[in-house]
Amino acid sequence: MTAPTTKTHCHPLGAHRVLEPVGAMPQDAWRIDNTPAAAQNEILCEVDVLNVDSASFRQIAEVCHFDAGRIGEHILQTVRERGKQHNPVTGSGGMFVGRVLEIGEALRDRIDLRAGDRIASLVSLSLTPLHLEAVREIDVATGRVWVRGMAILFESGIWARLPEDIDENVALAVLDVAGAPAQVPRLCSPGQTVLVIGAAGKSGLFSCAQAKARVGATGRVIGLVHDASAPPAQLLERAGLVDDVVEADARRALDVSGKIEAIAPQLADLTINCVNVPGTELSSILCTRDGGTIYFFSMSTSFTAAALGAEGIGRDVTMIIGNGYAKDHANIALQTLRDHPALHAYFNAKYKKL
Amino acid sequence: MTAPTTKTHCHPLGAHRVLEPVGAMPQDAWRIDNTPAAAQNEILCEVDVLNVDSASFRQIAEVCHFDAGRIGEHILQTVRERGKQHNPVTGSGGMFVGRVLEIGEALRDRIDLRAGDRIASLVSLSLTPLHLEAVREIDVATGRVWVRGMAILFESGIWARLPEDIDENVALAVLDVAGAPAQVPRLCSPGQTVLVIGAAGKSGLFSCAQAKARVGATGRVIGLVHDASAPPAQLLERAGLVDDVVEADARRALDVSGKIEAIAPQLADLTINCVNVPGTELSSILCTRDGGTIYFFSMSTSFTAAALGAEGIGRDVTMIIGNGYAKDHANIALQTLRDHPALHAYFNAKYKKL
Numbered sequence: 001m002t003a004p005t006t007k008t009h010c011h012p013l014g015a016h017r018v019l020e021p022v023g024a025m026p027q028d029a030w031r032i033d034n035t036p037a038a039a040q041n042e043i044l045c046e047v048d049v050l051n052v053d054s055a056s057f058r059q060i061a062e063v064c065h066f067d068a069g070r071i072g073e074h075i076l077q078t079v080r081e082r083g084k085q086h087n088p089v090t091g092s093g094g095m096f097v098g099r100v101l102e103i104g105e106a107l108r109d110r111i112d113l114r115a116g117d118r119i120a121s122l123v124s125l126s127l128t129p130l131h132l133e134a135v136r137e138i139d140v141a142t143g144r145v146w147v148r149g150m151a152i153l154f155e156s157g158i159w160a161r162l163p164e165d166i167d168e169n170v171a172l173a174v175l176d177v178a179g180a181p182a183q184v185p186r187l188c189s190p191g192q193t194v195l196v197i198g199a200a201g202k203s204g205l206f207s208c209a210q211a212k213a214r215v216g217a218t219g220r221v222i223g224l225v226h227d228a229s230a231p232p233a234q235l236l237e238r239a240g241l242v243d244d245v246v247e248a249d250a251r252r253a254l255d256v257s258g259k260i261e262a263i264a265p266q267l268a269d270l271t272i273n274c275v276n277v278p279g280t281e282l283s284s285i286l287c288t289r290d291g292g293t294i295y296f297f298s299m300s301t302s303f304t305a306a307a308l309g310a311e312g313i314g315r316d317v318t319m320i321i322g323n324g325y326a327k328d329h330a331n332i333a334l335q336t337l338r339d340h341p342a343l344h345a346y347f348n349a350k351y352k353k354l
Numbered sequence: 355m356t357a358p359t360t361k362t363h364c365h366p367l368g369a370h371r372v373l374e375p376v377g378a379m380p381q382d383a384w385r386i387d388n389t390p391a392a393a394q395n396e397i398l399c400e401v402d403v404l405n406v407d408s409a410s411f412r413q414i415a416e417v418c419h420f421d422a423g424r425i426g427e428h429i430l431q432t433v434r435e436r437g438k439q440h441n442p443v444t445g446s447g448g449m450f451v452g453r454v455l456e457i458g459e460a461l462r463d464r465i466d467l468r469a470g471d472r473i474a475s476l477v478s479l480s481l482t483p484l485h486l487e488a489v490r491e492i493d494v495a496t497g498r499v500w501v502r503g504m505a506i507l508f509e510s511g512i513w514a515r516l517p518e519d520i521d522e523n524v525a526l527a528v529l530d531v532a533g534a535p536a537q538v539p540r541l542c543s544p545g546q547t548v549l550v551i552g553a554a555g556k557s558g559l560f561s562c563a564q565a566k567a568r569v570g571a572t573g574r575v576i577g578l579v580h581d582a583s584a585p586p587a588q589l590l591e592r593a594g595l596v597d598d599v600v601e602a603d604a605r606r607a608l609d610v611s612g613k614i615e616a617i618a619p620q621l622a623d624l625t626i627n628c629v630n631v632p633g634t635e636l637s638s639i640l641c642t643r644d645g646g647t648i649y650f651f652s653m654s655t656s657f658t659a660a661a662l663g664a665e666g667i668g669r670d671v672t673m674i675i676g677n678g679y680a681k682d683h684a685n686i687a688l689q690t691l692r693d694h695p696a697l698h699a700y701f702n703a704k705y706k707k708l
Contacts, residue, residue, distance in 0.1 A: 126662050296675070304443065
């Protein structure tokens, strides 16, 4: 099979793979060319595992009544139709892990990667050309999908070589939320009060760990969780990743803000929203002081709900759209795991494939 | 008529007006109680004009084939159904101008406002209880809708007394986008390159004026417009609100970024997106340098398109959700108009009702 694009100009961002609409980029395209052959500036990978984005997987699982067979068929259908695992409802994707099969000749000598290397993609599946032969297994609890297939990374694509000291499935779970731990230290400073909404989820745990390290002894990290008796919520306190755990439904803005005000009357300087359910924008806003910052890492965030929510209550807060990419984010995330043995043990227990 | 809520606890954010779903806040509620009577901490206003949010009005106008009669019926229907002018498609609202009829007894002595004062609401119509008797007139070109009706402002509601030296319709048009000019000076500094996408629109013009004043002679403001021959685009250059005008369709990311790179190879330090059409996130990202900031003021912004767009091309940018509220934003916006006579003249020509 040859790439349909080898003879034409190959765009570093993959614009040459867009089929429709014409002029779109791979992420906003409805359909892209998933021919599994590397053009001159592309990397062809054999794909073993898809780590579907949490908001996307939740939506797919609900539609399929949490039936693994139907989830697999749903994913195959999306990829057949769009040439990528780009959930049309949530707009989000995920990432893959696999092995490099071929590196295009224009790229071969310019990057530190060889055929045979095991890597994880750090660009969203929502723009990654993907060709699936089969779905082999699905872990409904974690959103991991084992497949047989091939994917293309563009010249601008970001990837991480999988580390040797961390279990591969654990590393994948960590890299999936690598944006969060890399952003948190930029946003908070010593002595601040930081609220993490959805603290017991993957990105929440990492955000708490980074925030606690950054605000120090004079600062305070509050973790809001749905169920304080669940293992990850207990880990938060046991491992010292937070100062307080608060239990509430993040969608119930009045209840949430009442509980936070009760223990932190000045409200949060920084709120990090990591919840993968819609409707938590107002809770985030109500818990954040005037002049404070809210970092929305959740893919379920509604832009208008956030914008109008803050205006509606006249709260002068800076609201930031979570960017899955930050310089060195893969290394920062993996190092956070190494620095927190209890977190590492929890991830091993949850994500290590036996 | 009496407020259904006078005897119960009245929440400063208006939670007592929510009808469904239970536990929601007025903005995220599907339906709120629009009974036109002031509870103890509410302000009842007679409403003359609705200034429907630009993204919302565009959507309504398109559905109604730009027919004023059908647009009016559409608005009446939404308000009947939801108790507020909250566009279910765009999620956005707008603002109103009117006269204070009554101030609840718990609020009367605590605020600088009296019955009879003419004010503009500075909270979104998407959370404002609104009771309409009739739509009297619609200006399809500007999204202004003259009505007979009444509205409620909550204790937390923000309003501005209309200035005496500026025409009321002009002031209303300015206040509608007051968030933009107040935010821009916080985000840019002398010597920077600022790109304003949608520079010829209302919020775009104000953003350019503020950005140019802030970046100074060593900085550069580039205005991206859809049609460089249109009057507001020509005003940008004539009034010195920008250094360069670039013409492009903001949805065509590759075309836009090519044109910006051609005149500013280092890309923009700050990009302000003021376009009221969907699909311009990637253009904004491609035009902004690593480490730069993007301020999405447009209500058409998709959270996931922005988040995944930046990740997809590996661009380490800070993306901010436009907050319609910032401290003193009404005064800052009106002062920007006074400081720029050419801008004031343009607004008079466009929005002053003869």
